[in-house]
Amino acid sequence: MDKIYEPKQNEEKIYKLWEESGFFNPDNLKNCKKKYVVMIPPPNVTGSLHMGHALDNTIQDLLIRFKRMQGFQTLWMPGTDHAGIATQNVVEKQLVKEGTNRHQLGREKFIERVWQWVKEYGGLIVSQLKLLGCSCDWSRQRFTLDEKYSQAVFEAFVNYWKKGYIYKGPRIVNWCPRCNSAISDLEVKYKPEKTKLWYIKYPYEDDSGYVTVATTRPETMLGDTAVAINPNDERYKNLLDKTIILPVVNRKIKFVADHKIDMTFGTGAVKITPAHDKVDWQIGKTNKLDIINVIGTDAKMTKEAGEDFEGLTTIEAREKIVKLLEQQGLLDKIEDYEHSIGYCDRCSTTIEPIISEQWFVRMDELIKPAIKAVKSGKVKVVPERYHDILINWMENIDDWCISRQLWWGHRIPVYYCSDCKSEAIVSQTKPNKCPHCDSNNIIQDEDTLDTWFSSALWPFAALGWPEKTKNLKEFYPTSFLTTAKDIIFLWVARMIFSSLEFMKEIPFETVYIHATVLNVEGRRMSKSLGTGIDPLELINKYGSDATRFGLMYMTNRDQQAIKFDEQTILACRNFINKLWNIARFIEMNIDNNANLPKTKIEPITLVDEWILSRLNEIISEVTKNIDNCEFGEAGHKIYDFVWHEFADWYLEISKTQVAEDATPEMKANTLVILKYLLKNILCLIHPFAPFVTETIYQNLKDKINLEKSENLLMIDRWPKIEKRFINEKIVSEFEKLKNIIAGIRNYRTTNKIENNKILNISIEDRDVLEYAKIINKLAKVNISSEVAEQTREEIEIENVKIKIRE
């Protein structure tokens, strides 16, 4: 074994060894009593490993390896997501570079192009997960646009349709003019922006005055069809019957009363544009107002906006209208104002609320069992605080807009007859002819489904649903899911209700929402801002194990953010190396004493008993910590125990126990304990740092195993707690000895005693004298029990008098 552990020389080799062993695949794990299943949050096929993935997947691999060693039949199901908008965007950008676009290419050719891209680059994230050491069952890997998976998606759609949950209709949606598609509420990100609040006078028809409305978007007034006030507002109570003349357009509009109106904002009177504002749309609906679309899908003013405005951008129209109002003396005042404007999560284009025909899933019925499952704790949410957040969202859920005007994705399985124009035909496959008129002039709906519609089915569709596959039967429901908090609603909630709908069963028992990895300044890691740290660089620099261990070391169960500090990874790299050298030291001692085979553990000395007790306490605590998602705590305990108890104390003291003057019995016993400790430590560390532990194990398995064991550490048994070794009294007694040694060391330093000088001291305490050999070695002293005649100084540690002689 080399002096220093070199990750690069071992990681690839070891990963190959694991893969070839077949034990990532649960079918090859024999004699398992229970199952443990984790579905990977399928990364976007366009993705490249970032810090969030590194954390997310380290947690999953840690648990899978932990459970596998505990004898569970473990399945970690991998896959990638076709990621509608993201992937389409990537390929569209390529096309722009080539001087063309998707419309020139046409739908079919474009999709072909995307598939080509996926085949060429889609495997990147998977190869990166392997570098991280992920023990997924790659033989089961799925892609959300696989043929079989697509069938599941269509099955789900048809199912919802048959139950009356799916409807198509005009509704106000968040429209991204760049993507040329509707997006769901969850895909809109809001940013505060400084703007103006324009106060506009709307005159009454009878010339008796005017009502002033305040707006941030004067251009939308072209589509106004009412002015709303709060029914309790005294100021407007007697004006409700008045007819208003909408300036510029000169349309007659009326007052409506609605409780949604905040009397304290602006003038308490609000212009209502049902076609271009969500609230207005709702008010329009309850009051049966006309809808006038003045902004088109290209974010430009439409024909309905009038010929003076048609074709203008919203900003141009705004300027023109403000000018007109000013000329007509209808602009009351302009105030500075700050409010939030919505942007497309994918491309940061300003969202335009417009009315369009979209497909929706009615949520009121579907969500009920999901709420129940979470409330009852059948699905356990960790950390606890997300429980209420999730419930609250589910209880206030809106219908889900599932159609996207994209080409890359699952095309909506709805067909229309071009001849008889009868109602839509919903079918998993394209019908040969129209059931009404027998025409074979059938066309499919142009839209595709929201990517999250398919991801929502992941826990069971990836296992083969709707077919009753062996996989589905064996591995559903799953055990654990972990993900970032930003997709709790987008994904987690939707998996829960989809699973309850189609499987009549929860998708996972526990969902763990881990922290977000921020940089050390507490900012979001972002590629475009250059504030990110690339986990692959860390793996390259410090090794996969150090990266994993470091990430776990800084993760606390309930924390919401991790301020990522590279120093921790460095510290963990050193820890990995420490472990390596512990193994080297033990190997050296085994080799030096090859003539002393022994397999029974019989602690002789206090230190023996102490380390055995401590190890078993640590095993017990770490096991509990991991089961409770307390990965950081488990990591700290392992780190501290291995380095600062086992290496610093036991290993140092063991040197006296295997020294030449030690009895063969003492030597043999010490060796057994060293082997036992090393084996157990390797097991404990393996889920955190699989490569180095497996490397050491492959080097030393024949030397350190006390009983029959597996060829791979990966499938070896998780340490069993040996209660007989736990002894608190011994531990506190050893603590006393440690303190005495530390006290003498401290005396040496503060008195500037040269490092290589052996200090003569006397101790009369008989209990302490028993450990004279150890104290002599570790504190560089020479203890004598005789009463000292010449004493330079007397110190007292732990009630033990220590006389320092010349």
Place this chain on the structure above:
RNA sequence: GGGCGCAUAGCUCAGUUGGUUAGAGCGUUACAUUGACAUUGUAAAGGUCCGAGGUUCGAGUCCUCGUGCGCCCACCA
């Protein structure tokens, strides 16, 4: 507007049900180098536990208010 989280050493964080002298890693300082490891060892310095009030024999820990930072949700015209 509603909700959640955080604030402890120069930096990143632990601190369990309130209980002696508040801990760790990194960094800093001093000393140590041929037998596991300098990616090391030993020791040290370093803290008004954000502020104010309260409960208590006792508060980093519990309560109230405030300040600063971060996050989420919402129909902020």
